[in-house]
Amino acid sequence: MIPAKFDYHAPSTVDEALRLLSEAEDAKVLAGGQSLIPVLRLRLAAPEVIVDLGRIEELRGVREDGDALAVGAMTPHADMIADPLVREHAALVAEAAETIADPQVRHRGTFGGALVHADPAGDMPTTAVALGAEFLIAGTRGTRTVAAEDFFEDLFTTAVGEDELLTQVRIPKHTGWGSHYEKFVRVAQQWSIVAVAAALRIDGDSIAEARVALTNMGSTPVRATAVEQRLIGIAPVADAVREAVVDVAEGTHPPSDLNGDADYRRHLATVLTGRAVLAAAAG
Amino acid sequence: MTQINVTVDGISYSDEVEPRTLLVHYLREWLGKTGTVVGCDTSNCGACTVHLDGRSVKSCTMLAVQADGHQVTTIEGLAENGQLHPMQQAFHETHALQCGFCTPGMIMQAIDLLKDNPDPSDDEVRLGLEGNLCRCTGYQNIVKAVQTAAKAGGAT
Ligand SMILES: Cc1cc2nc3c(=O)[nH]c(=O)nc-3n(C[C@H](O)[C@H](O)[C@H](O)COP(=O)(O)OP(=O)(O)OC[C@H]3O[C@@H](n4cnc5c(N)ncnc54)[C@H](O)[C@@H]3O)c2cc1C
Ligand code: FES
Ligand code: FES
Numbered sequence: 001m002i003p004a005k006f007d008y009h010a011p012s013t014v015d016e017a018l019r020l021l022s023e024a025e026d027a028k029v030l031a032g033g034q035s036l037i038p039v040l041r042l043r044l045a046a047p048e049v050i051v052d053l054g055r056i057e058e059l060r061g062v063r064e065d066g067d068a069l070a071v072g073a074m075t076p077h078a079d080m081i082a083d084p085l086v087r088e089h090a091a092l093v094a095e096a097a098e099t100i101a102d103p104q105v106r107h108r109g110t111f112g113g114a115l116v117h118a119d120p121a122g123d124m125p126t127t128a129v130a131l132g133a134e135f136l137i138a139g140t141r142g143t144r145t146v147a148a149e150d151f152f153e154d155l156f157t158t159a160v161g162e163d164e165l166l167t168q169v170r171i172p173k174h175t176g177w178g179s180h181y182e183k184f185v186r187v188a189q190q191w192s193i194v195a196v197a198a199a200l201r202i203d204g205d206s207i208a209e210a211r212v213a214l215t216n217m218g219s220t221p222v223r224a225t226a227v228e229q230r231l232i233g234i235a236p237v238a239d240a241v242r243e244a245v246v247d248v249a250e251g252t253h254p255p256s257d258l259n260g261d262a263d264y265r266r267h268l269a270t271v272l273t274g275r276a277v278l279a280a281a282a283g
Numbered sequence: 284m285t286q287i288n289v290t291v292d293g294i295s296y297s298d299e300v301e302p303r304t305l306l307v308h309y310l311r312e313w314l315g316k317t318g319t320v321v322g323c324d325t326s327n328c329g330a331c332t333v334h335l336d337g338r339s340v341k342s343c344t345m346l347a348v349q350a351d352g353h354q355v356t357t358i359e360g361l362a363e364n365g366q367l368h369p370m371q372q373a374f375h376e377t378h379a380l381q382c383g384f385c386t387p388g389m390i391m392q393a394i395d396l397l398k399d400n401p402d403p404s405d406d407e408v409r410l411g412l413e414g415n416l417c418r419c420t421g422y423q424n425i426v427k428a429v430q431t432a433a434k435a436g437g438a439t
């Protein structure tokens with residue numbers, strides 16, 4: 001199907017985009033379009049105005065900023081995967097981005113778009129939560145910074161208001177950490193049924209710091225802080241890790257759907273967390 | 284209506300389009316380039332794959348206005364002087380199609396795949412074509428075609 005009619009603007013600065021958003025009654029931001037255009041085509045949404053961020057150069061690219069990486073919201077998934085800074089300081093994000101959709105979607109879809117879209121089965125929100133990212137949100141009254149645990153509010157809902165833009169994501173450097181994104185799917189090009197993000201700092205023979213977060217085990221990404229604590233100080237060997245992660249699904253509220261019921265997802269989360277932690281320790 | 288300037292298969296076009304026009308419809312209905320086809324409504328099948336500035340994209344999941352100022356290559360722009368592109372030739376020789384509906388998108392994505400990885404394993408070919416669905420061939424001969432083109436070289 002063809003989308004319903006809309007007015008189209010392609011501003012070249014963030015300020016201009018914000019002005020357009022504040023003036024319009026019913027406007028929608030277009031990033032890579034890999035979630036929004038299918039929604040427009042199916043006429044699940046019919047905004048009157050589209051503000052396309054594609055011409056705003058300042059929103060694209062990755063740079064170092066002290067102990068963090070500053071990632072422009074419009075950086076495409078394919079660029080995140082190939083970026084040497086991301087590989088070195090936030091490898092978890094690159095690894096998870098490799099599992100998104102297919103090459104064509106990864107050429108257009110953006111890191112910021114995937115975060116604001118906030119699909120509970122989306123892979124980028126979990127990595128942002130695992131690594132404790134900060135989100136820069138711009139509005140006509142200025143820019144504010146929101147922590148990862150406050151950014152994802154509910155299914156498809158974030159702290160970004162209707163007339164605001166996500167401009168940048170600051171990912172604290174996890175240089176030298178091992179990481180792994182363990183995604184469970186049944187067919188090609190599928191969204192996560194459940195996935196687990198793990199990042200570890202190994203010191204000598206044992207785990208010194210751990211970050212673990214779960215995809216599609218609730219309406220927003222779940223950070224498994226109790227499991228993170230239990231992993232600290234143990235050797236990353238199969239029996240010890242399995243014992244440390246056995247309760248990872250406790251207190252989660254996963255969905256039940258055709259891909260699996262909630263209990264099945266809880267079982268998956270436990271198995272996948274063990275695998276993710278062991279793989280992260282190995283590399 | 285919005286004015287766009289797009290280069291498609293080496294020729295520059297300047298047109299007024301409605302912003303809601305999908306790139307694939309612009310290619311097919313304005314320019315008559317019906318080699319690029321639409322196979323789904325959900326951005327899954329990849330039949331509509333073209334190259335935008337040399338990288339593969341799904342032309343059903345882009346607005347024509349987003350292509351303003353950019354270069355698009357479709358399946359119709361691959362052959363040169365009546366000679367099939369090496370990837371087209373390989374699909375032809377290894378019987379990598381039955382009904383042929385998925386073929387334009389398969390070929391465009393296969394070329395993109397070899398740009399990243401000129402010597403892929405069979406598994407890497409399958410993964411690289413993850414976003415292209417074929418309901419006829421069972422994929423075996425498509426993998427064979429991509430490997431044939433990779434070995435022959437010059438297919439990017
Ligand atoms: C076939 C297919 C399979 C997919 N599989 C996966 C998968 O396995 N895992 C996964 O994680 N994703 C998957 N995706 C989604 C993909 O990651 C999208 O790129 C992503 O969800 C949206 O990013 P986008 O840049 O395309 O945003 P758009 O589609 O342009 O926008 C998405 C939403 O975010 C808003 N928005 C975007 N950017 C901003 C911003 N900077 N500020 C404020 N609001 C903004 C838009 O208004 C819109 O509501 C898939 C998509 C397709 C088509
Ligand atoms: S027509 Fe199916 S992905 Fe474009
Ligand atoms: S040959 Fe018929 S869909 Fe691929």
